[in-house]
Amino acid sequence: MKSHDLLVIVGVAAFAALVVGAVGLALVWLVRRRSFRWQLAVVAIVPLAGAIAGATAVARMMFLSHHDLLVMTVVTSVSAVVAIGVALVVGMATARWSEALRAQVRGFGEPAPLPAAGRGPSEIRDLSDELASTQHDLQQARARERRLEESRRELVSWVSHDLRTPLSGLRAMTEALEDGLATDPQRYHRQIRAEVDRMSEMVDDLFELSRIHAGVLRLAPEPVLLGDLVSDVVAGADAVARARRVRLGGRVEDGIELLADPTGLSRVVSNLLINAIRHTPADGVVEVAGRTVDDGVELSVTDGCGGLGPEEMARVFDVAWQGGAARTPGEAGLGGGAGLGLAIVKGIVEAHRGRVWVENRDGGNGCRFLVTLPA
Ligand SMILES: Nc1ncnc2c1ncn2[C@@H]1O[C@H](COP(=O)(O)OP(=O)(O)OP(=O)(O)O)[C@@H](O)[C@H]1O
Ligand SMILES: [Mg+2]
Structure with missing residues (x-):
């Protein structure tokens, strides 16, 4: 051709x-x-x-x-x-x-997770995988929301309970004093004072928490020497630790300085320390340690609580959540407890753009609360 x-x-x-x-x-x-x-x-x-x-x-x-x-x-x-x-x-x-x-x-x-379609061309499978993972995230967010809602409900009911009990005690004591029936008025006065202090603490905690949740927590950051701050808090908790025969130890690296709100940070350390003392059996040890890490400063409080289960791990920072035996009448110096301490810790740490979490210690005989803060 x-x-x-x-x-x-x-x-x-x-x-x-x-x-x-x-x-x-x-x-x-x-x-x-x-x-x-x-x-x-x-x-x-x-x-x-x-x-x-x-x-x-x-x-x-x-x-x-x-x-x-x-x-x-x-x-x-x-x-x-x-x-x-x-x-x-x-x-x-x-x-x-x-x-x-x-x-x-x-x-x-829907609440039931739908499995991703394992068949079809790659674009459809990718889209389906994406949907499945977004649904998973959505469910997690919902579960978290439900837990928070539950915590809020629990908070209201426990706070009313925690206030009603000491209030009726106070009424009984004041009536006895009024009627001249109190055999040991001095003891009544001391007890009334202790109850009032405890209730004021609880109201302060609630106020602080509501400020954290409303996003109006005002921090006044200034250069803080971590070692000094921790020493002050440990000294403040020493009497309580002695009363429970718990030894306080640990070490903060020398010269760690960070920009933080000193009152807020003391509150964080003190809440963690009081919890640790409260959950450590007599003759146990609680250690507070501080060191510099890559992304800032790490503070840890290690106790001998016997380890936390997965449910406790997931919920300790929830508002008003308390472990099984925690909601018992208050102990001297340890506060009655309304399950607010760790929620406040989390709020303050996050307001400092830090992170707080808990892990079980190696061997499982205790747990360690860790806080990292940007330097
Ligand atoms: N160091 C710890 N070891 C073991 N369990 C802990 C520890 N710290 C907290 N928990 C558990 O987490 C729960 C919540 O702690 P959180 O500090 O928020 O409340 P609380 O100590 O019970 O009351 P509050 O701090 O308001 O006085 C506690 O009731 C306890 O079950
Ligand atoms: Mg506490």
């Missing part, structure tokens, strides 16, 4: 294919709102129709005999039927995958 003829054939075939391609695009546009399988069918048929159109045009120019054109048209038509069949099958599969995806989206807000 001459090269000129070849060029003519290529040109004619290209023109015919372009015309058929344009018609195909128009058809795809027309069926754009219909099922995906219609578009696939058009895509399958376009190359074959293009081949037939090209061959017909070439035949008209006498490059192809009538017989050859007929044979080619028959062969291509049979192929077209098969191609449409394949397109419909793929279209059906795509419809099934998209239906599975739709079911996943419908179940997005």
Whole structure:
């Protein structure tokens, strides 16, 4: 065949294919709102129709005999039927995958997690994985929200309980004093004073917590020497530790200075320390340590509480949450406890852009509360 003829054939075939391609695009546009399988069918048929159109045009120019054109048209038509069949099958599969995806989206807000679709093309699987992981995150956030709501309800009921009990005690004692029935008025006065102090502490905690939650906790950061601050807090807790025969130890690296609100930070250390003393059996040791780490300063309070279970680990920082035996009448110097201490610690630490968490000590006979603060 001459090269000129070849060029003519290529040109004619290209023109015919372009015309058929344009018609195909128009058809795809027309069926754009219909099922995906219609578009696939058009895509399958376009190359074959293009081949037939090209061959017909070439035949008209006498490059192809009538017989050859007929044979080619028959062969291509049979192929077209098969191609449409394949397109419909793929279209059906795509419809099934998209239906599975739709079911996943419908179940997005449901509590039961929907497994990601393990089948289908990678784009659909990726989308489905993304949906499953977002649903997981959403559920976690909801669970956390539910727990917080529960804690708030518990807080109201426990605070009323924790206030009602000492209040009725106070009333009984003042009535006895009024009626002159108190055998040891001095003891009554001391007891009334202790109860009032405890209740004021609880109200202060509640006030502090409400300020933290309202986002109006005002910090007054200044350079603080961690060693000095910890020594002061430890000295303040010494009497309580002695009374419970708990030894206080640990070491803060020399010269650690950080920018923090001294009152807030003392509160953090003191709440952690009092908790640790409270949960360590007699003759146990509580250690407070401080050191510099890559991203700032790390403070840890280690006790001999016997280890925390997974549920306790997850809830200790929740407002008003208390472990099993914690909600008992107050002990001298340790506070009655309303489950607010660690929520306050978390609020203050986070207001300092720090992090607080708890882990069990190696060997499981105690736990360690860790705080990191930016230097
Ligand atoms: N060092 C610790 N070891 C073991 N369990 C702890 C420790 N600190 C706290 N917990 C558990 O976490 C709960 C919540 O602690 P949190 O300090 O918030 O409240 P509280 O000590 O019970 O009361 P409050 O601090 O308001 O006086 C405690 O009741 C206890 O079950
Ligand atoms: Mg506490």
